[in-house]
Every structure is written in C-alpha cells, then in structure tokens.
Amino acid sequence: MLPPDDKKREITARARQRGIILNEDHWKLIAISYEYYDQHRTICTLRNLIKLSGLEKKQIYKLFPGNPIGEISQITGLPMPKEC
Amino acid sequence: MPGDSKEFPLCHELMKGRSPSHVRELSNSRYPLAMYEHGLATGETAYGHGGYISIPELPSGVAVRNSCRPEIIEESAYLRILPPAGGWLSAVTLEKLASCAETYGKGLIHLTSGGTIEIYTTREQMVPMVRELNAAGLDIGSTGNDLRCLTACCGPARCDMALIDAPALATYLGQRFIDEQQYPGYPQKVKSGVAGCPNDCIRAMMQKDHSFIGVYRDLPQINNEVLAAWQEAGGDLAGLIAACPAGALTWTGTTLAIVPNKCWHCMACINLCPAIRPGRERGVAWVAGGKYGHRGPQGPMVGYVLVPFIPVKDDDYTAIGDLFGAFLELWADNARKKERVGDFIARVGPLWVLKELGLKVEPQILLSPKRNGF
Ligand code: SF4
C-alpha cells in the first residue's frame, strides 16, 4: 500500500534531505510500513520488516542507515512508539 | 599533567597515595578534569543521560553521554570495541588501542564492567578510527538492542580448573553471531558469557542473559595416594568433607569416596583438595535469564538452568550455536518490547521455552529451575 502521489513526492524530498535517494527496495519497505501502520496503529518493528519484506537486516540497514525504523519514521512521518 | 592542585583541589586529593588512582589516569589524558571536579564539588556528575547515536556507516558500537556543562565539553561520544574473548590482549593490540585513543580520542581507554573497551572521541573521528581498528583485526558493536559482546573467563589458556575452552566457545559464538552484535534488531539487549567451569569466575549465571558453563557429568576423580600426601602435609580432611554442599563425601577410615546419587557435580571439593579432579565427561550447561538490572518485573535474578548438559566433543560448538540462535529467534519473536530474557522466561515458563525448542525437560528444571550450577 503506497501513499498517494503528493505524499510520495513529499517523502522523496524528505528522504533526499536526509541523504537518501529512494529506489525500489526503499519504496517496498515504505509500503510495508504504511500497510502495517494501517492495520496495527504502530510503526512496523525491524524484525517484522525483515519478515514481511524478505530482505536481510544488513540490507535494510544499508537502505536506511543508522536506525532504519527511525529513518522510515522521519521520512514518512509515521509516528515512532513512545519509548523510542 | 593538566591543571594544578589549586585549579582542581578535589581531584588532586584523589591522586595522593601509592595505590593506583583513577584520577591520575584521567589527568594523564585529555579527559576534561573540570567535569570530574564539578561532580566532586557538587555531589552530582556533570554528565547527563546519553544514548545511541546514528552514524550511517556504523549501526552499532557508537554512543554519547550528554554534558551538563557544555562550556567545558559539549558531549562525550565514544566507540565501543568488541573485546577478544577471555580478556586476552597482546601488547601489540594494546599499542594499537593506545595509538587510536591518542590519534582520534583523548588518550584515554575505558574497560567497561560489561567486558567491552571504550574509546572517547568525537562523532567526526569515529569512521576513520573504526577503519584503523578494522585494519588491526578489531571491530565495534555491542550497543542498543543487540547481542552484546561475548565474554569469557581466561579458560584453559591460564586456568587448571577449565572443563571447556571458554574463550574458544565465546569466540565461536561471537563470530557466528557477529551481525547480531553489529546490527541492532532485538526487543532488548542480550548479554552472554562463557565460564570454563561451575566456579563461574565471571559471574555469568548471575549477570548474563545467556551463560554457557563448563560442567562434567560423571563423578569427580579421587586419587587416594595424592590424598594421603595432602593429609600428611596438613590437609584438613574433616573440613573437606564438611565443605561438600550435598553431604556426598564419605571417609571409610582408609579411603575417601563419593556417594554417586548425592553428588551435585560442583567444584567445592575440587577447589579445596588437589587429590580430587573433575570428572572426564565434559560438556556445557546452558543457563538463561540472569541479570543484575532492577528493571522488569523480576528485578535482578539468577538464570534458569535450561539444559544441564550439552556434550562437547572435539571442540565442536555447532550444537550450542544452533540452540543459542534458535532461542534468540524464539525470544525476539515472542518477547514484549524491552523484555529481558529472564523476565520473558519467567512470564512464559521455562517448560514452554524447552517445548518450543524441541528440547527434553530434565527433572532438575522442575525441581530447582534457578539453582546455581555450583
Ligand atoms: S570459571 Fe573455572 S575455568 Fe574459568 S577461570 Fe574460573 S575457575 Fe578457571
């Protein structure tokens, strides 16, 4: 479930500001995160992201360096859980 | 030495005397002594809470402490280096660490109670320092919700009690699970330790989420000739018999014997008397859930002896690694957010864990689930 086009443009711009040029794999992870949030009202954890995407943890760290879930949250605006 | 006794009088008090002084070490480096003096003067540290920082190339092993006195130091960032198992560091490695601390840091190294090596530096210097450490065969990790460094006692490289090669097992697990130490992705941190025998000098059972303890399954071996010589030299036989926690040692009048079904296979008699040596059937006990931390419903706790004996033959640790990996997956999939291994096992029950892992339930797990291996 990808966000609407205007939201996608916003996400692309925000990612670029953070030094990330979004490719197909990035969008796959973003789509999963949106879908997960829609169902569970909380951002998808790294473990779930690994399982749902089929990508390796290391790959996800390469795509969204530092703190992948934090990056996805910053870029998409999906809120982090309170403890983070 | 930076700062004279007038500038930092309280620090200078702590440098007096012949015993090693931590302040002497701090003052011989570029550590900002004014920060420590502030703490001594006010009774409260000048450092604030910190956290893990995000350096794109370095997913783990980088962290920072905030400063309450930014005019002295803005923040204290540091790298956490994975230690070689068993606490073994050659002079060459120490020199490399020293040169990195000098070049990129404050000329100061911190050996943490968790077993890692920290070097204080700045965010900008981290990537070049890691490159240099990597070239010397060292790497960073062990921060955040990841598998923390694998610690071990010195093992047979130095200790005659060793029943298994603790540093070798820790190195095996460290190498097999290196990604887990460098890419955080668990619900909480996981600490692990390996002790060569139930003496557990590194106190793994009490402070590590996972400990692997060298054990023997047969009976301790008694050499009655050596025993006679020991007694002649003043060895206290009555004291030895009284020291057995299980009352398993008996004296027939001429020989010392062990009542087989009473013996706990501990180390008490072996530690006391050179005539008693550990049994020959060696393996590893897997203890899970130990922690010192007060957080979580269970507070500090000793781990559960989940598997009392995993045989180890020809230094093949594959079965232990498989079990460790399977447990980590099970825990990570079922733990609540921030739930340490001990709190998790207490909540779901050790029998559930064993069933999920397809392991046999040993009677002692039911009778005394947390009994210290010693
Ligand atoms: S735990 Fe056992 S093998 Fe390891 S150092 Fe202590 S006595 Fe020696």
Ligand code: SF4
């Ligand atoms: S190993 Fe422990 S329980 Fe067994 S005889 Fe020796 S002291 Fe007693």
